[in-house]
Amino acid sequence: LFKTVGFRRATVHDIAERAGVSPATIYNHFGSKEGLVRDVVKRLMLDTTEKYWAIMDGDRPFLERLELIVFDKEELSRQYDGELVQAVASSDPEIQQLAEYLYGQATERMVTFFEEGRTLGYVNPELSREAVLTYLDILRKGILAHADLFAEPEKNAQLVRELSSLYLYGLLGKRDASP
Amino acid sequence: LFKTVGFRRATVHDIAERAGVSPATIYNHFGSKEGLVRDVVKRLMLDTTEKYWAIMDGDRPFLERLELIVFDKEELSRQYDGELVQAVASSDPEIQQLAEYLYGQATERMVTFFEEGRTLGYVNPELSREAVLTYLDILRKGILAHADLFAEPEKNAQLVRELSSLYLYGLLGKRDASP
Amino acid sequence: LFKTVGFRRATVHDIAERAGVSPATIYNHFGSKEGLVRDVVKRLMLDTTEKYWAIMDGDRPFLERLELIVFDKEELSRQYDGELVQAVASSDPEIQQLAEYLYGQATERMVTFFEEGRTLGYVNPELSREAVLTYLDILRKGILAHADLFAEPEKNAQLVRELSSLYLYGLLGKRDASP
Amino acid sequence: LFKTVGFRRATVHDIAERAGVSPATIYNHFGSKEGLVRDVVKRLMLDTTEKYWAIMDGDRPFLERLELIVFDKEELSRQYDGELVQAVASSDPEIQQLAEYLYGQATERMVTFFEEGRTLGYVNPELSREAVLTYLDILRKGILAHADLFAEPEKNAQLVRELSSLYLYGLLGKRDASP
């Protein structure tokens, strides 16, 4: 429901109906709508973290793993309600703490991930760790806002391939400079 | 107010208070809250279009103009409420039409803009027009979601410089390959 | 407008628009919406009174004049907004006074009218004046509520003829007892 | 409240106050003011139908039953808000259907009722079924608009008696023509 209408417009009544319980039950379990949202966001954050962990730890080649992170189809299908996380995170200290903790963990892991890429020649060694991570996040957020592009993958296959090239080589970089 | 709390949470009462008028006056002028939002979105779209036009038509070097578009500080300071435009655009046929028209116009202009860049050697000629435009938009949207980065530019100057490099040369591209 | 939507739903704004003036002008002339309604009701009452006067004073045969009063087509076409007169009359002493005055006048005239009918054998002499007048008014009000019957007169001609017979002879009275 | 001020002026707030609940409760039960009105109208229609059924099926003499229908004191005391039924019926298809169904049922029953009256010599056999039913309805509606007449029955007893005579024998019909 949060995905469909946003968490602000999802009424406790509707949520309860979908869950097959009464609104009161939600309050017995979560204390308030805010509490429910907090729990959902928590699980969302933990799931996402775990998923990226698994990708980075996986056996696939580096570029493939990188692509899985940048073009995160699952996350796209989730129609990620940025409003949700942002609204909650900005007002709830508990979530903020968790977010900071996970972000720290993720950064650390990402650093070793890109260290690997650097070693393999896939990442320019002049780039600072911070810049690379930020760039990745910018790409991910921007792509999420273009979720429609990936609705019909076969139709946009060529476009997606070019975008992959773009984030690797930029607007200007030479393509033949493969490692 | 739309920037601060989002247009959904901005009550007509609060809007009127800020404007120094009574809520009824808002209705006399805009008919409904939706009407007000529609007008705001319209002006926003027209202003943005005009601004980018001016940048592209300007006298600065190509790369500088490109940077002005990618790191659009004004737009960032506007704390662009994506929710707003999206919500309105998706439900209002009049806005949809305007959006489509402006998008068509913008695309056409952008194409000649990048043609210029290509001639000057700033854009890889193998990239399709569509890919370039999409990439730009992804970057812009992603950067907007990172508006905080540009709150204290002097502090993040180095980071911003690196990001500029990233969108031009990608993660991998050689930096010495200047035209 | 009062006829179309009722005077309660007719807004001063709409009334002014139809009149081609601004709402303020209405207030300059009538002081308030109530004042406007009062004036309209006054004119309505005076017009109606005058019209019935003219009918009763006319040259037609008695029964024909009676029929004109009972099946008052003009009044029907006016889609008489009973709500209006009643609401105003019940709250405005000035209108009440006028109504009482006109009613007194009308009653007096009606009495002589039915005296005429009685002399001609068209009205049972046993009936009290009050009963006859009330009966007439009941019929008129009831017929007004059945305005649709007279929308297509040719279609309901036979029905109307029978109703005429009914108010003259009742459910039971013998038809052959013509004078 | 609908009787007193009409359903349009009866605010949900006032209705709730009279019911000893909060306005929100009204919405939980009826969905909207329109929903409440719809339910009231439905019950009103069903009650009225049932009542007339009971009268027609009763053991009293024909004339007495007829009088009960024409001078329906309960209905009068209800100060029947014609605006209500009409407004709702004209806009709500569900009510329209119910109204049509009940009207059909009622007409059928009324026809046999008057057949009975005809057999007993109380109704002129020359009158068409439609005319009789319409006449009855005209009388009822007209009398409802004269509800005040029956506020103090003892005071107007003589008048009511004469009116009874009038709808049976008309203005002209001979009184001695009892069956």
Next chain:
DNA sequence: AATGAATGAGGGTTCATTCAT
């Protein structure tokens, strides 16, 4: 532990009315 019923606070909207110009 679950719920049905109830509610207070607040949101969007309408409209008779005023007043400086």
Next chain:
DNA sequence: GATGAATGAACCCTCATTCAT
């Protein structure tokens, strides 16, 4: 004398939340 612009009071309605059962 006419008006455009503004408004306060009120109306219908929603929703997060509570509480006795």
